[in-house]
Amino acid sequence: MAESVDAAALRERLVAILKQRGHIRSAPVEQAFRTVPREQFLPGVDLETVYARRQVVTKRDPNGAALSSASSPSLVADMLEQLAPRPGDHVLEIGAATGINAALLAELTSPGGTVTTIELDQDLADGARAGLDRAGYHTVEVICGDGAFGHPESAPYDRIHVTAGAWDISAAWWDQLAEHGRIVVPLRVHESGLTRCFAFDRTGLHHLVSTTTPLVCGFVPLRGAAGHTDQHVRLDADVVLKLDAADKPDRAALASILSHPRYELWTGIQVTDDDAIGHLDLWLLVNASAPFGRLRAGDTARTTGLVTPAYRWAGAAIYHGGTIAYLAFHDTVDGHLELGAIAYGPDAGELATQLTDLLGQWDGAGRPNQPTVTADRAGTRPAQTGDISRPDTVLTISF
Known part of the structure; x- marks a missing residue:
């Protein structure tokens, strides 16, 4: 009982800090953070670390590089504010990791919504499933598979939420995003690893427009078919x-x-x-x-x-x-x-x-800090100077 009380107190403290620092800006995201018990998804991690504003690495490769983690709550809140999921939305998450984010999405899309989350490694998918079950989120669908291919069986999705560093907006995500849907994706816009998290709204069959100020961020790179090495x-x-x-x-x-x-x-x-x-x-x-x-x-x-x-x-x-x-x-x-x-x-x-x-x-020029970013499906328009070309997407960035 004492640990439960401590967790609740730490959860409240985390929410207060995230609000004060501008990461939580809406009532739905605030309520989701107040509700989801992070400790259920990070067994064996001490509570202070569970509720700290830092990344918790949960899997590494043989060389010590991070393969999966629970992202910093600050970044999680920022991305959920970008995504702005609504009750009844059908959401696809690329990168289940611990399952914490899927639980938050389940709160934000309730009532009437659905959440499907994909994880490449079976052990991580099993861990996310176990955490979601411990916390009571039994309706979240956890798929073990390559997130670059999405999950066409449940498409289209009102929201697609990518929680790994992506080199491209994959063809499957283009295909599975609903008309007028939104995709939030941390895109590596340069092979040096320069990454920004963009919220793109679909404004046409082959056209996306970034709707908010992108987030400065760093993510574990997407693995599988869409993997790309710096x-x-x-x-x-x-x-x-x-x-x-x-x-x-x-x-x-x-x-x-x-x-x-x-x-x-x-x-x-x-x-x-x-x-x-x-x-x-x-x-x-x-x-x-x-x-x-x-x-x-x-x-x-x-x-x-x-x-x-x-x-x-x-x-x-x-x-x-x-x-x-x-x-x-x-x-x-x-x-x-x-x-x-x-x-x-x-x-x-x-x-x-x-x-x-x-x-x-x-x-x-006034220290411009608000880029205009558009994405077009590759092959659907003539090439332009300054294009950032990927196999499935062409990006343009201007200030």
Whole structure:
């Protein structure tokens, strides 16, 4: 009984924090979070961790990489607000994981709705089923299968909710989304792993339009037929440049860039942690003429000062040949952060100038943070400059 009381108290505390920080914005999502007992889906995990605002990894591959997890409640709430499921909706979830999200969806679509959730691995599907049964959500349908193919037997779906990092909006999801339906999907818009969670409304047979500000997020990649591997070049034991193979990078030249002197160039542009500038990296991807990449630096590389990318934007950078320039922060006397570029390579000065010029354009344009994103089914319209092409979908992103 004491543990039950503690769980209820922790649940209330979590809801209060999520509301205060703007992750829960609607009464239905609030009520769902108050109702679903997260502890029933994470057996063996201590209650404080169950109700903490962080990811809980539940399965790893032999190398230690996460294969499945319970996402941070903050992100779960944000995505449910994007999805906005209604009572009576028919919902398909791609990625059952622990089953927590399916339970929340069951609450949000009651009465009259249905929830079908798909998980690739049998052990994970069995775990989700067990958790849903323990918590009393017996009507949720749990399927063991490849989420890229959806579940045509129960289609069409008013809402499709993807809870893994996707490279594409698969043909099956296009086929199974209802007329005027909505799909929420964390899309990797660049092979470096740059990901945004978009809420797309269907406005035509072959056309989707993003309806809300996308979420900055990171997800365990979708596996199975739709799996796609990130590309990278190792620059040091603790430093990797993630990039897009389509840009035909000179991998040998990039691998030796840290042997060049460090070059710094600062802009005078000041920002704070509270500024709404989370999509600067996406803006750079859209507007830079040089190839885009992301610099992943481990703790050792940062503490020794080998590379010091800004802690926002996941190491956003541009590169050319054997030169790279990445976004950096510099403390100012008044407690703000100055934006700048740090570059390495034979053309460091030129590329740093190119990056700081881009920052000046971004600042001069009012620091745009609301992208316009559309998706068209592949092959249904002529190609356009700036298209992001996938096997089943063509994306356009503009600011």
